[in-house]
Amino acid sequence: MTQSERHVPVLLKEAIRSLNVRPGGTYCDATLGLAGHATAIARQIGPRGTLIAFDRDPEAMALARGRLDALRETLGPAMPKVVLHEAAFSEMAHRLPAGSLDGLLADFGVSSMQLDEAHRGFSFRAEGPLDMRMDPRRGLTAEQVVNQASEKELADLIYEFGEERRSRRIARAIVRARPVTTTAQLASVVAAAAPAMKSERIHPATRTFQALRIYVNAELKEIQALLEAAPQLLRAGGRLVAISFHSLEDRLVKDALREGARQGIYEILTRRPVVAEAEEMDRNPRARSAKLRAAEKKAVFRGELPRVEAQSGQ
Known part of the structure; x- marks a missing residue:
């Protein structure tokens, strides 16, 4: 079974319903x-509609292109126009015209492909290099962060982005274990330092891996940029739908929608x-932690865009 065939989108029906997808949009x-x-x-x-998509992961983009090409063969003349951007979604405001979207969907979870491929270094379930970059062509790897950051810097980022209370330990x-070069080695070091508590059902390294991934990919800054750009990019009546998988993401989305509603931008x-x-x-066990929030733009907005506070990241 291919990666594309294995992929199960989270909250699919709910996301499409919340977007209020209409023909020609x-x-x-x-x-x-x-x-x-x-x-x-x-x-x-349909054929009068336009689908625009962003992803900074070249492997994911290549697989997605193949899947959309297969859909084109199936739909034939009913296939909409498709515009793909191999770029981070923080670039959306610079690539799309203001007021051009009827709907904007963001699923902030790590894809099954990224987790399943050991060479990407996202998961402790298989031995692999400590990479964790969504775009493997740019930025520091998790291995560089783990081996070059000071003890205080490591403790701070594990606490801030992993919400791990035992971050200092x-x-x-x-x-002490440096050099740490593989996912299995890091998971073993973390598990020995902070064993799983009886009340927990997750692996003891889960929060540390989450923290490093968020830091390496500056994920909260990316989300912040999208949430700030959304009011400008949506048409009146356009909808923003965001799917989060942990409290740091969900808090950003919730606060942005509340502030937008306070300013009269969103319902x-x-x-x-x-x-x-x-x-x-x-x-699909990944769906257990998913939370979907949605809002509709009430009117054309010409004022100052709402600010969204996010932790620093890389």
Whole structure:
């Protein structure tokens, strides 16, 4: 089974419903991944519609292109126009005209492809190099961060981005174990320094890996840039739909929508986040932590865009 065939988009029905996808509209998938959400959008908007998508991961983009090409063969003349940007979604404001989108979707989760490929270094489930870059052509690797940061810097980023209370103990153990070069080695060091507590069902290295991934990819800054650009990019009546997987992401989305509503920019459509049904959770364990929030732009906005506060990252 190929990566594309294995991919299961999270909260697919809920995302499409929240976007209010209409034939002939222009919709942007800010996190293309393996094109699960994008494929569903393309099927609904028809030949007069436009699908725009962003992804900075060249491997994901190549697989997504193949999937969309296959969809083109299936739909034929019913296929919409597709515009793909191999770029971070923080560049969206510089690449798209103001007021051009009927809907903007962002799924902030790490794709199954990134987690499953050991050479990408995202997961401790398989031995691999400590990379963790979504764009492997740019920036520091997790290995460089782990081996070059001071003990205090490591403790701070593990606490801030992993919400790990035992960050100082973990950072001390990492520094003593240097050089740390593989995912398995790092997971072993963390587990020895901070064993799983009885009340926890996650691997003891989960929060440390999350923290390093967020830092390496400046993920919160990326989300901040998207949330600040969204009011300018959406048409009146256009919708923003964001799917988060941990509290740091969800807090940014929730605060941005609330501030937008306070300023009269948005009508919030999800007073509480939408979560997956039990059937989806059973079928796709990644859906268990997913939270979807949505808002509709009330009118053309010409004032100052709302600021979104995010932790620094890289």
